[in-house]
Amino acid sequence: MLPIFKGSEVAAFLGRRRRRWSLQQQELRKTVEEILEAVRREGDAALRRLSRQLDGVEPQPLRMPAEYLQAAWRDLDPALQEAIDGAIARVRRFHEAQRPTSSWIEPEPGVLLGQRWTALGRVGVYAPGGKAAYPSSVWMSVIPAQVAGVLEIALASPPDPTTGRVHPLVAAVAWRLGLEEVYAVGGAQAIAALALGTDSIRAVDKIVGPGNAYVAAAKQLLYGQVGIDQIAGPSEIVVLADDTARADWVLADLLSQAEHDEQACAVLITPSEPLAQAVQRELWRRWPNLERRAILERSLRQQGACLVVEGLREAVAVSNELAPEHLQLYVADPWSVLPYVRHAGAVFLGPYSPEPIGDYWAGPSHVLPTGGSARFASGLSVWDFLKRSSVIAYDQEALARAAPFVIRLARAEGLPAHAEAVQARLTEPCP
């Protein structure tokens, strides 16, 4: 369990990780295409039927009554209410600092260029659920949208198999955030309903939030028709540690990722082979008393690794290659390593910034790019719920100055009507 790799084994491990993900996606696509087609054709009836088949329960009803949401919050342990309110306040504050402003430049006389930011109109948030529940996903997805100024937010989350309702914790958080539209529907069928619309659920402009592989495949197939935040894969952590790190804390960090599910990936990268060995010993020591061992065993054995490298420079290079969702810099001087980090969804600095502080509390959304997509993508943020319109305003003289060049370029591309739209505005013909 949690194998140690050194030298050329490190490169082999990196290669295996990069190849796996795409293959999984393809296998699911066919199943998911059928689900999308069913929702497209049959609407709400398909949602009920698929829920019976896949979740083992019919939503009771599809849209959660306000009384249910309110009661879910009211019945919550006050200590938990306090924790949720604390997290909501911090996440809101962080995202309020993130709002961009529209801006204008006047690059030459008579020319005004701008970019206007406007909020999306209607957004769908998916929150995983079913037997377990991840209420933190609700605040981590909804708050950036609210701060951006999105007015309509529809939340979808799978029905609990025993009640046919959204998990009480998800319902409670939805109520606390002021959501009114909460639907007890999950999986690919929820994504289809949000993207395509049914009689009960109006189509949204963009769908965000993590989900399982079916949710991911549905988001991919519907992208274009609707915006999506990302195609989420399994969760990942890289703990980059040197010999100043305590093995028991490193192990605790790796376990906190590995316990998510069997696909979760926890990797230690260290120049210190003694640390890697100490982490392994610590794992054996704690093993008999750990919870969720079935999941831990699979994820540590199949996805996890301790990569022993030459030095911190190589450690960062290997981490950049993995482009992890979470990167913990647990080294003597994390601030001196940070500038070399090129690809990571979120970076946690020093011994007192364990990853769960970001999962629930600190401020940035925990919806982060997975599966190596931190190479090209960012975590969920206010920007996901805004779009820019370019603005171009020329006056008559500025157009006349630009005209000969624009006409020349349009003609070179073989687009005469482009040239003519400019030419028509000139009082003098353009050579």
Add this chain to the structure above:
Amino acid sequence: MLPIFKGSEVAAFLGRRRRRWSLQQQELRKTVEEILEAVRREGDAALRRLSRQLDGVEPQPLRMPAEYLQAAWRDLDPALQEAIDGAIARVRRFHEAQRPTSSWIEPEPGVLLGQRWTALGRVGVYAPGGKAAYPSSVWMSVIPAQVAGVLEIALASPPDPTTGRVHPLVAAVAWRLGLEEVYAVGGAQAIAALALGTDSIRAVDKIVGPGNAYVAAAKQLLYGQVGIDQIAGPSEIVVLADDTARADWVLADLLSQAEHDEQACAVLITPSEPLAQAVQRELWRRWPNLERRAILERSLRQQGACLVVEGLREAVAVSNELAPEHLQLYVADPWSVLPYVRHAGAVFLGPYSPEPIGDYWAGPSHVLPTGGSARFASGLSVWDFLKRSSVIAYDQEALARAAPFVIRLARAEGLPAHAEAVQARLTEPCP
């Protein structure tokens, strides 16, 4: 040709436009999946074979020699060189004003939160081509990437059927922008090569730039494995005009969009039925002398419309419903209308800002959201080539303050190892 719709016909037109696009996508998917699979399995050999089959020519060679690119620029008409240089300078200047800066907040003692922007490592740019060539797409896609700080940019563009090489105009602009990697490969196979890599083309992190429906389908299927800018559909313009607008200029603007291809969509929205009729008369008057009439006839008849509405308020509402790629505000006071525009890729204000000024010259990228995706997406920009990493740094005391809440939330989600990763750091056990 260019039918006039009023009253309930306007809603019917809007409904038709929203439904069409998704169906097109599905039909192509199977063909494109086969192309992707061929490139995945056979690499460069598949590229050569597919090029023979689909473009009617084999790339000569796959990677364009530097001498070919340089000669393409050298042999260009100096007047065209001057126009290209003028455009490049303006587009660069606009995007330089767009660079965001990393930022930090200290929301409470001992807590530092930040967002670091880093550039993508390696990007692929697709430039449509073949018989026609759109060199402007090259500078409109490449410059935002260069300004963002992307170091490696690979350009792919279909081979000219007669020479097997990238169109000379595309090659010339690539040279002028300092690109070294230019590949004569187009269509879905180009996207597959950029995303998956072959012996000759190293895989990129993100693919941007417009392309035909095959390119769009390939980008969708590979999204996740690689970043993409958007799934481009046919080009669109809405001219929103009142009775101060000249019918001949309005028509010129509609034609400049309609000439792109048969799927291009040119729509006039106006409260003035006399203007709509005058635009139609103007069309008949100019018709015998127009170029590209086969394309114009199809796109105007099938995609185009003059929508006659009640007033400017309804005009803007209808435009927001269409969420057009280009919106021209050709009204008496365009600045008073702009605040009501919610969804548009780029907005052109007043009589002297015809859309081609933005296609070639003004500054913002002309790679814009199409097919109604301006509801949730923005034009290509520096942001497409940057990603944010969240940064979280807690000190010992700050973690101790947060710990009881984080532990409570982790336990509520049934994730004991999350709680333990925090608990382990506390000198006193947490209740």
